[in-house]
Amino acid sequence: MWSGGxxxxxxxxxxxxxxxxxxxxxxxxxxxxxxxxxxxxxLTGEERRGALLGLGSTYRTLGMYEQSKAIFEGAIxxxxxxxxxxxxxxxxxxxxxxxxxxxxxxxRQLAETSDHKGIQAYKKAILFxxxxxxxxxx
Numbered sequence: 001m002w003s004g005g006x007x008x009x010x011x012x013x014x015x016x017x018x019x020x021x022x023x024x025x026x027x028x029x030x031x032x033x034x035x036x037x038x039x040x041x042x043l044t045g046e047e048r049r050g051a052l053l054g055l056g057s058t059y060r061t062l063g064m065y066e067q068s069k070a071i072f073e074g075a076i077x078x079x080x081x082x083x084x085x086x087x088x089x090x091x092x093x094x095x096x097x098x099x100x101x102x103x104x105x106x107x108r109q110l111a112e113t114s115d116h117k118g119i120q121a122y123k124k125a126i127l128f129x130x131x132x133x134x135x136x137x138x
Contacts, residue, residue, distance in 0.1 A: 012041035016051050028058045049079060053088065060092050068092045083109055104130045 008014050019034030035055035043051050056071035072089040079085065086109050093102035107130035111123045119126070 010041060012038045012043035013047055014038075015041060016043055016047050019051065019054060023054055023058060028061050031058055032062075049075075049082060052078075053084060056085075056092075057088055060088070060095065063095075065092055065095050069096065083113055100131070100133060103133055 015034050015038035019031045019038060022028070022031035022034060032055065035051050035058065038051050039048070039055070052071060052075040056068045056075065059065070059068035059071060069089065069092045072085050072092060075082070075085045076089065086105050090102040090105040090109075093099075093105065107126055110119060111126040111130070114120065
């Protein structure tokens with residue numbers, strides 16, 4: 001990994017910005033070590049939340065599903081109110097063919113965050129059925 005020329009090699013924000021630039025240029029594989037280094041150096045606040053999302057999402061796009069899942073599950077433990085992690089975790093679970101879990105996560109996020117009148121009218125049913133999609137009633 002390139003690190004020469006950084007004026008602040010111990011500044012986690014600089015590493016995060018390098019990761020973000022690589023991601024923005026479509027160089028996901030090259031972004032990974034920059035994300036990892038920024039987190040290792042103790043990135044905090046909004047940038048940390050962004051780096052976790054970026055690293056997890058990048059792992060997913062590279063087909064590194066288990067690594068992605070671990071990042072998002074850890075991020076959810078650290079930031080349980082950041083709903084975007086749940087949505088990205090659902091995408092990973094889809095990739096891992098964990099379809100029921102993926103749908104449950106998405107349905108819960110929809111029911112709990114939407115202010116749409118129709119969704120809210122059926123919120124209780126959506127939440128009830130979110131983990132029972134394969135169940136049949138006679």
